[in-house]
Amino acid sequence: MLDGRGAIQHRAGPRLWLSALWLGLLVVLALGAPWIAPKDPLAQDLMLGRLPPFWIDGAEPGYWLGTDSLGRDVLSRILWGARLALTVALVAGTLTCLIGATLGLMAGFLRGASDLVISRLVDIWMAFPPVLFSILLVAVLGPGLFSIIAAIVLIDWTRFARVVRAEAMTQGAMDYVASAQVAGRGRIGTMALEILPNVLPTIGVLLTLEMGIAVIVEAILSFVNLSISTDAPTWGGMIAEGRTSVHQAWWVLVFPLLALFLTVLSFSQLGEGLKDRFDPVLR
């Protein structure tokens, strides 16, 4: 006796597959960068400066996407940059998610004092403009991977906290929570076993979106030279360099920009795709 809803099948849709494909490829390339990258990403050779990509006259074999003004291989730098971008996405995204979602769940379900404190904290936090805040933070903490991640976590936990809190409140008002309580489940047990599974799809979507945001933030910080050491390959740093010589060597700007764009787009499309896929089943 299935009713209609049980039978609805949701097509994953091309955007879910395409974005998953790009991200999967990127993960493989990033992990394999030491073996895949054709050149040393730091090796400079002023004789080979501003070589164009392979299909343009004057290209050198082996430098597929050309070189920058210092003669460093653009492709190799993008691949090594992907390692940093993905590390930041994964670590910062996960930490932000864990902290924000836990606080949101507590505020939304336990209510009372924890809600008061957490909600007030979120309000205060949200009053700061995020990009400025992150630049300020990294400026204070000093550049480096740790500071980037700390900055992202410190700024973005509120996004999780707010959304998860609202969702946990809605779920907490449902009759199944009362039934669980009558059956003798404690508050923490109810939160972990009854509420959390219902909030998980939302958390998953937020996490994916957050990873995209982390990639952008890392790029912005690298762009303003607040990321890790200046000559290490980062997408943001490459974009900053490429910008200055865009008329002589557009490829130095365009390829990292493209990688950044595709990655951020993929994360957000993956998030949206997952939302479409999971939402109707659980509503």
Place this chain on the structure above:
Amino acid sequence: MSYLSIRDLELRLKGGGRLLRRVSLEVARGEVHGLVGESGAGKSMIGKAVLGTLPRSVEIVSGQILLDGTDVLAMHPAARRRLIGATCALIPQDPLTALNPAHRVGPQITDRLVDILRWPRAKAEARARELLAEVQIAEPERVMRSYPHELSGGMRQRILIASAFAAEPKLIVADEPTTALDVTVQKQILKLIKAMQERHGTALLFVTHDLGVVSKICQRLSVLYAGMVVEDTDVRTFFRAPRHPYSRALLAATPKYTDPTHSLTPVPEAVIATVRAEVAEADRRAGA
């Protein structure tokens, strides 16, 4: 001796007004006790107080809730939760939100037997199948493997009923268990609850708006107005000769007991004024 006895229960909103005004009522073993009254009268609050699921904004000012002679309000919260988990159950109002959408149906019935009552899982599963069959669900096995959203409202309410009876509770609180269903399903579900209650000898605290329903399944009833019990009597006496003017007005407002061709008679202003005065008098005495 009655199984549930509520004595002078007084609830108030934290920092606000009274929600229950010295409510007392008794439910004997195996008896069905109706709670009627208009929306906001405090019917659900009584059920929640018994089951220990009051919202945080509500506080118990005074009174006792005895389950088989033990005052649960005086117990340690953890011990109380265990006692209530073992002896009481809830049939909730809205079958659509009363099953957890994230879990399959089977575990939702069996978990409580396993977690609270420490039954072996196999025994709990056998019990769940037996009960689903008892509430006339055709393929218990398949239903137990389904997610709630794959089942119709009527089926979900049957499952909730099965689940409520699973641990052989002594007392079930049913809070308007049929209001969220269509009329045709309502009748079946009501019959089912009645049949299950009789077969299992469970005491039932039955919250409803509908005096017609009360006449079908209850032995006793309490009429509530603004958190005050205005009449507590057995059903026969109530329908033959309601004592309180508010009860009489409620009865007159129930279509079945007046000429069905007439539209509903609202409770007359004068009657409302009388109960309001009584409530005010009670408040004055409580304040003094």
